[in-house]
Amino acid sequence: MAIFEKIKKLNLIFNFFYPSFCRYCNVLIEQDSIFCLNCFSKINPVATTFLPITKKKSLKVYSACEYKDPLRSLILKKTFSDILASKQLAKIILQKTILKKLDIDFIVPIPLHISRYAFRGYNQASVIAKVLGKELEIPYINLLRRKKRTIFQSKLSVSKRQSNLKDAFDIAFRYKIFNTDFIKNKNIMLVDDLCTTGATLKNAGRVLFNLKPKSICAVVACRVV
Numbered sequence: 001m002a003i004f005e006k007i008k009k010l011n012l013i014f015n016f017f018y019p020s021f022c023r024y025c026n027v028l029i030e031q032d033s034i035f036c037l038n039c040f041s042k043i044n045p046v047a048t049t050f051l052p053i054t055k056k057k058s059l060k061v062y063s064a065c066e067y068k069d070p071l072r073s074l075i076l077k078k079t080f081s082d083i084l085a086s087k088q089l090a091k092i093i094l095q096k097t098i099l100k101k102l103d104i105d106f107i108v109p110i111p112l113h114i115s116r117y118a119f120r121g122y123n124q125a126s127v128i129a130k131v132l133g134k135e136l137e138i139p140y141i142n143l144l145r146r147k148k149r150t151i152f153q154s155k156l157s158v159s160k161r162q163s164n165l166k167d168a169f170d171i172a173f174r175y176k177i178f179n180t181d182f183i184k185n186k187n188i189m190l191v192d193d194l195c196t197t198g199a200t201l202k203n204a205g206r207v208l209f210n211l212k213p214k215s216i217c218a219v220v221a222c223r224v225v
């Protein structure tokens with residue numbers, strides 16, 4: 001029997017004992033898939049958008065999908081510390097956006113405040129950023145820190161979201177005390193799970209532009225449109 005035939009047979013046996021189910025509608029699917037074909041077809045990238053940072057600088061935001069199911073349900077799973085869901089979000093971002101074609105030097109996740117990290121045990125943006133870094137072979141660095149424990153953005157009105165996040169970010173201490181020259185003239189990509197009003201990305205981008213990078217873009221799994 002040819003080796004491929006053997007592998008195919010082994011796969012069939014494995015699928016029989018460890019079946020995979022669509023993360024949204026629960027139908028039986030192939031191993032290594034996340035959604036069934038029907039649910040996967042509902043994930044359509046939204047147009048890239050620009051967030052103004054200063055008069056001259058802006059930040060381009062790529063997104064795998066509008067904030068709606070089935071991806072919305074994967075993002076909400078973070079309340080159950082589902083690291084697997086975060087890894088899958090990264091893979092969907094790679095499939096549904098043009099990231100592979102972009103010229104990026106460093107990947108930087110949006111950090112959580114230390115107290116929120118302690119409560120949840122992991123940061124969804126970091127897990128996504130790590131997988132993207134590995135797949136794209138781009139260094140991943142925790143360049144930012146969240147110095148203020150902000151209220152959940154979703155609980156605030158649009159006008160209060162900006163002031164809630166004002167001065168929320170800073171350069172991480174380990175980079176601040178040494179040298180941030182390696183960022184100069186480099187292309188940075190910020191990573192977050194969700195973009196609602198863009199206030200988080202704007203505030204993080206403002207801090208990073210002080211380091212004089214060549215460009216900053218951002219990628220999120222979902223964006224509210």
Ligand SMILES: [Zn+2]
Nearest residue numbers: 022025036039
């Ligand atoms: Zn499905």
